[in-house]
Amino acid sequence: MPRSLTIAEFIEQIPALRAGDDLLLTGTLFTARDAAHKRLAQLINDKQPLPLPLANAVVYYCGPAPARPGDAVGPCGPTTSARMDPFTPLLLSQGVRATIGKGKRSASVTDACRTHQAVYCVVTGGVAALLSRKVKHSEIVAFADLGPEAIWRLDVVDFPVTVALDSQGNSVFDLVTKQ
Amino acid sequence: MRIIPAAKITETVARLCQQANYFLPRDVQEALSKAFQKEESPRARGILTQISDNARVARERSIALCQDTGIAEIFVNIGQDVHIEGDVLADAVNKGVALGYTHGYLRTSIVADPLERVNTNDNTPAQITVTMVPGDRLEITVLPKGGGTENASALRMFPPSAGWPNIVEFVLETVREKGINSCPPLIVGVGIGGSFTSVAKVAKTALVREIGSVASDAAYATRERELLDAINALQIGPMGLGGRTTALAVHIEHAPCHIACLPVAVAMHCHVMRRMTETI
Numbered sequence: 001m002p003r004s005l006t007i008a009e010f011i012e013q014i015p016a017l018r019a020g021d022d023l024l025l026t027g028t029l030f031t032a033r034d035a036a037h038k039r040l041a042q043l044i045n046d047k048q049p050l051p052l053p054l055a056n057a058v059v060y061y062c063g064p065a066p067a068r069p070g071d072a073v074g075p076c077g078p079t080t081s082a083r084m085d086p087f088t089p090l091l092l093s094q095g096v097r098a099t100i101g102k103g104k105r106s107a108s109v110t111d112a113c114r115t116h117q118a119v120y121c122v123v124t125g126g127v128a129a130l131l132s133r134k135v136k137h138s139e140i141v142a143f144a145d146l147g148p149e150a151i152w153r154l155d156v157v158d159f160p161v162t163v164a165l166d167s168q169g170n171s172v173f174d175l176v177t178k179q
Numbered sequence: 180m181r182i183i184p185a186a187k188i189t190e191t192v193a194r195l196c197q198q199a200n201y202f203l204p205r206d207v208q209e210a211l212s213k214a215f216q217k218e219e220s221p222r223a224r225g226i227l228t229q230i231s232d233n234a235r236v237a238r239e240r241s242i243a244l245c246q247d248t249g250i251a252e253i254f255v256n257i258g259q260d261v262h263i264e265g266d267v268l269a270d271a272v273n274k275g276v277a278l279g280y281t282h283g284y285l286r287t288s289i290v291a292d293p294l295e296r297v298n299t300n301d302n303t304p305a306q307i308t309v310t311m312v313p314g315d316r317l318e319i320t321v322l323p324k325g326g327g328t329e330n331a332s333a334l335r336m337f338p339p340s341a342g343w344p345n346i347v348e349f350v351l352e353t354v355r356e357k358g359i360n361s362c363p364p365l366i367v368g369v370g371i372g373g374s375f376t377s378v379a380k381v382a383k384t385a386l387v388r389e390i391g392s393v394a395s396d397a398a399y400a401t402r403e404r405e406l407l408d409a410i411n412a413l414q415i416g417p418m419g420l421g422g423r424t425t426a427l428a429v430h431i432e433h434a435p436c437h438i439a440c441l442p443v444a445v446a447m448h449c450h451v452m453r454r455m456t457e458t459i
Contacts, residue, residue: 035296065246065286074284075243080327080360102327102418103360124226124418125327125362126451127233128246147298148286160229162222162420173359176414176421 051142075128185265192275223422249323359419362449
């Protein structure tokens, strides 16, 4: 059975979370994909102010589709996390505690999760319509000019994720291979 | 000769772009429910249940199945007795894509320049493949192709000394290395033969076939079964989290090729195997 956690509880419990744990998250996620990561990395490297606080943030690799009038958000499933690997250690060093996406990560992300006591979670890809029903509110918080690649704040309820990389360096994908 | 107004093509493409993105085809839904029956892993069964719930939510609310509503791959089979009046075909199709995506709450995922990377904001241009066929009809297939599945696809030019076992190894290697990022359960389109240019098109054409259909050539039909079994033996499972269902289908299409070449392309597709066809 998945455990229900608020984002604050989730962050607090990171050291105890293990690869393979199923969770239902309630709280705020910030979306970011390729173009937003590139901009954030540039701002961090140039020591410029950031458009959102990264301390204790949960970053969701997602570029939602447009919402129909009356819907809180458009379809919003995960994109491939590996494309964000080059930027992830930098973001974790700035206080991001969890990332959410789909697929495997590089060894440097595994190391960075251990160093910064962070986790990486996966969510089922290609079920974006279903996931949009877990979002109660959304708004663009940065880089609106990027269109679908803007950074969105998503307020989610019972958002279903599985811990894929824990802060000890265990991977759910290795567990599957070993079975 | 039969005259088809370009506006009719635009209107049809717009409608197909939306329907393809909202409705998971029946053959795909059936293949997914068969896969569910065979799965023992609770995690795999849970993911397959989410996939079937997702198809219901998207259908009921007329919203996209996946936020990645794809690059619009459009296959047009034109009867040679058809005359298109008005816009040239590519313009008629692209107008339809722009209309369908911007009015259908579909994500626009195309950048005008691969290095400058500024979004065109209407999902154009589409990838259009035109084939001349006999008759006076015009058949349009829209296949919205997600970026993750494109990145997981592969092409290799083998020497003719290579054979079927090398092709099997290449397909398995592609699935092992990149399959997870293509949202399994997969549909794997394999193109064998043609040229560097055409082999990828051959592989993509294979994706258009319904799940459950077999290659028209019996030897290739046998190879499809062999590959499907080999891929599912990898136990990658739904979303790479383990299970019996790594692929729902393998479709192979082949074409004549040069005496020096054996081109092979693997067109990967996710479980959201969207495609919609209409004949004008």
